[in-house]
Amino acid sequence: MRAMVYRGPYRVRVEEKDIPRIEHPNDAIVRVELAAICGSDLHLYHGMMPDTRVGTTFGHEFVGVVHEVGPSVQSLKPGDRVMVPFNVFCGSCFFCARGLYSNCHNVNPNATAVGGIYGYSHTCGGYDGGQAEFVRVPFADVGPTIVPDWMDGEDALMLTDALATGYFGAQLGDIVEGDTVVVFGAGPVGLYAAKSAWFMGAGRVIVIDHLEYRLEKARTFAHAETYNFAEYDDIIVHLKKITGHLGADVAIDAVGAEADGNFLQHVTAAKLKMQGGSPVALNWAIDGVRKGGTVSVVGAYGPIFSAVKFGDALNKGLTLRMNQCPVKRQWPRLFEHVRNGYLKPNDIVTHRVPLEHIPEAYHMFSSKLDRCIKPIIVADG
Numbered sequence: 059m060r061a062m063v064y065r066g067p068y069r070v071r072v073e074e075k076d077i078p079r080i081e082h083p084n085d086a087i088v089r090v091e092l093a094a095i096c097g098s099d100l101h102l103y104h105g106m107m108p109d110t111r112v113g114t115t116f117g118h119e120f121v122g123v124v125h126e127v128g129p130s131v132q133s134l135k136p137g138d139r140v141m142v143p144f145n146v147f148c149g150s151c152f153f154c155a156r157g158l159y160s161n162c163h164n165v166n167p168n169a170t171a172v173g174g175i176y177g178y179s180h181t182c183g184g185y186d187g188g189q190a191e192f193v194r195v196p197f198a199d200v201g202p203t204i205v206p207d208w209m210d211g212e213d214a215l216m217l218t219d220a221l222a223t224g225y226f227g228a229q230l231g232d233i234v235e236g237d238t239v240v241v242f243g244a245g246p247v248g249l250y251a252a253k254s255a256w257f258m259g260a261g262r263v264i265v266i267d268h269l270e271y272r273l274e275k276a277r278t279f280a281h282a283e284t285y286n287f288a289e290y291d292d293i294i295v296h297l298k299k300i301t302g303h304l305g306a307d308v309a310i311d312a313v314g315a316e317a318d319g320n321f322l323q324h325v326t327a328a329k330l331k332m333q334g335g336s337p338v339a340l341n342w343a344i345d346g347v348r349k350g351g352t353v354s355v356v357g358a359y360g361p362i363f364s365a366v367k368f369g370d371a372l373n374k375g376l377t378l379r380m381n382q383c384p385v386k387r388q389w390p391r392l393f394e395h396v397r398n399g400y401l402k403p404n405d406i407v408t409h410r411v412p413l414e415h416i417p418e419a420y421h422m423f424s425s426k427l428d429r430c431i432k433p434i435i436v437a438d439g
């Protein structure tokens with residue numbers, strides 16, 4: 059089969075690979091119809107995630123058709139069209155029993171924090187991902203769900219991560235009616251977080267980024283008030299000014315370890331602070347929220363990022379909540395919103411590319427070229 063293959067930082071290729079096989083009676087093999095590239099894939103692409111091994115295939119957002127199932131799989135059969143949450147999870151360990159699917163203990167027992175994620179390095183279990191013609195899906199009775207016949211495939215794809223995570227980011231903000239919510243980052247996750255904040259009763263939603271075309275999307279898709287941080291000496295001073303000098307009630311970091319250009323130049327914390335990169339966003343979230351407010355962090359951070367104002371967070375009595383999104387927990391409510399037409403997830407998809415063009419798609423998405431917001435990979439035929 060053809061598959062995206064990682065060859066080192068900033069180097070991805072499309073190569074021939076063996077079709078994955080059933081390795082465990084609970085496995086399914088899925089023929090991928092749609093896959094997406096996520097902001098999280100950029101952390102891998104930039105060489106930031108430890109133990110990202112050359113030869114592995116990325117892709118944790120995918121929708122496809124069941125090709126084969128292992129002998130103990132009960133709920134799926136070949137031909138079923140499924141959406142697969144980005145977490146690999148067993149559904150029955152201590153953590154899964156508490157809905158903490160992103161912390162499943164059985165899929166990645168060596169890890170101290172994260173569970174399993176498709177196509178997300180050996181730190182996250184070493185599972186190959188769905189930016190390929192086929193992908194192995196463990197615990198096939200647990201994660202995948204048949205795409206409802208009323209749901210568009212691209213909408214289902216957005217639900218496998220970006221939309222669920224944006225919604226989760228808003229949830230972690232513990233928004234109460236009338237709150238002012240500021241979202242840092244107008245990528246897919248930030249756009250969905252901003253949209254979701256309204257569902258939770260926000261009275262005002264502010265989105266901050268420096269890419270004007272994405273801020274435009276935040277206005278049209280999420281009806282947010284937007285500010286370009288590049289236009290202000292200090293965006294936080296401005297944010298305070300427009301929030302009665304208090305700050306926002308809730309701040310959502312939907313940026314994470316942003317690394318524009320050559321990440322390897324950014325290795326010191328001091329440099330990172332100066333680069334307009336992501337620890338800046340987390341610190342902005344802490345600075346920009348009012349005392350007693352809540353900071354929700356869904357932007358992803360790798361181990362070298364420690365320039366976080368934890369002292370300030372503590373002294374301000376903030377609630378910091380964070381996790382990798384337990385995707386499936388978000389689905390019942392989101393399915394309703396999509397079905398009712400409150401939300402059209404694929405409104406943010408900007409590029410549809412064939413598998414063979416994955417390298418170009420990574421470059422475009424990483425460098426934010428051609429007004430790219432969300433590129434997706436469409437299988438041939």
Ligand code: NAD
Pocket residue numbers: 096097098099100101219220223242243244245246247248266267268269272287312313314315316334335336338339355356357358359381382383431
């Ligand atoms: P993206 O790269 O498309 O978007 C990030 C946006 O942040 C860009 O528009 C960029 O211009 C903007 N930005 C950079 N620095 C900023 C700053 N200081 N202030 C405000 N905006 C800034 O990525 P995405 O797909 O939207 O993902 C966003 C983050 O969420 C990534 O870190 C990703 O790894 C993470 N993520 C986490 C989970 C989870 O489960 N927690 C799931 C999916 C994605």
Ligand code: ZN
Pocket residue numbers: 096097098099118119144219220
């Ligand atoms: Zn993702």
